[in-house]
Amino acid sequence: MKKIIKKALPVFFWIVIWQLVAIIIHNKILMAGPIETLQKLIELSGSESFWASVGSSLGHILLGFVIGTVLGIVFSFLAYKEELVRDFARPIVGLLKTVPVASFVILLLIWLGSSNISIFISAMVVFPIIYVSTLEGFDATDHKLLEMAHTFRMPEGNVIRYIYLPQLIPFFKSSFKLAIGMAFKSGIAAEVIGQPLETIGNGLYNAKIYLETGELFAWTIAIVVISFICEKILLLLLHVMGGRKA
C-alpha cells in the first residue's frame, strides 16, 4: 500500500499542477486541462475509428519492433562469431543511431509510400538498440563456461539455454524497455509525417489541424498507456523465458 501511495502521489501532484496551469492560461486551444483531456479520451474511445487507428498503429509498430529485434539478435550473434560482420555492421549501426528519424521517414515515403511506414521506421530504430545491447551481452559471456561446453560437446540448444540466455536476459530487459518506447515514439512520429489513414499519427495530425488540444492530449495519453502495457507484457515474457535468472 505504501509503495502504491509513493508512486501515485507524485503523479496526482503533477496532474493537479497541470489543471492549475490550464485554469491560469484559461485557453482551451493553448492548454487543455486533465479533465477535458479525459472527457475527450472517453469521447474518442466511443468511436469505431479510434479503435481502428489504435489497432492499425499497434499492429504496425509491434511488427516493426519484432522485425528490428529479430534482426538485431541475429546480426549481433553473427557479429559475435565473425569479426568481419562486426566491422561491416559498425558503420550501418552508427548511421541508424545518428541520422534523424524524419530523414528516414521522408526517404521511405518517396520509396515505399505511407501505408507501412511505421513498420520500417520502428524496425530501423529498434535494430541498433537491440544489436548493440545483445552484442555487449554476448561479449560478456563467461568464456570459461563456453570452453567447458566445447569440451563436453554440449548440445547447441543447451548452450543457448544454460549459458547464453542467463547472460543475455539482463541486457534484453534494459534494451527491450528502451526499444519498445522508442518504437512507439518513432512509429507515431513517422505516421504524423507520412499520414497513413486510420492511424494514431493521423489522429494526432488532425487534432493539430483543428487546434483540438484536448484531443491531442487524449491521443498522447492513449499512446503512453499502450506503450506502457506493451512494455509490461514484454518484461513478463522475458521473466517467463529467463526463469530464475530474470
Add this chain to the structure above:
Amino acid sequence: MTIEVKDVTKTFDGRKVLDNFSLDIESEHSYIIAGPSGCGKTTLIRIILGLDKPDEGSVKLLGDYKYPYIVSGTVFQEDRLCDDFTAVENVTMVSHKIFKETAREELEKLLPAEVLDKPVRELSGGQRRKVAIVRACCIPNDILIMDEPLTGLDEKSKEEAIRYIRDKQGSGPLVITSHSGEGFDFGRVVNL
C-alpha cells in the same frame, strides 16, 4: 586407445612451462601429474584437451578411434558450473544422454539429497566441486581428465571422491593433476 604426448614444449611470457615433455596415456591406466603450482600441470591438460596448442611437439590419438578429438569427462581447475541452475541440471545439461534420474542417483553418491535441487550458487565450495566431479564422470567418455579435482574437499570427502572416480573410471585412462600427489596411490606418478 592411446594418447601420445610427444616432445611438447610450451612457453608463456618467455618462461618455458613445458620443456620437451612426453607421455603415452593408455587405456585402463591412471596417471597422477604432480608438481608445485606453476609447473605446467594445467597447461599440459589444456594441450591434451586441444584447448591450447603446443609451441613444439604434438598430441596424437593412436589406434582405432572414431572421433578426431578426445571425448573426455573433464574436471577443470575451476568448477565451471552454471550458477543459476541446480546440481541436477548442471549434470544433465552437458549431454542428451544423461537423464535426470541418473544424474540424481549419481549426485546422491557424493552429496546430500536436499541440495540437489538448489541453484549451485547456494552450495558450498566443496559441494560445487563434487557436482563438477559427478558431471565429468556421468558424461559418456573415453578418458577422465581432472585438474586438481579434490580442491576444497575435507579428508572424508576426498576419500569418497577418489572412490567414486575410481569406480566410474571404466576401461578408459584417468589423468589427475595434484599438487603433491598425496592420496593418489593407485596410479603412475609423473612429476613435472
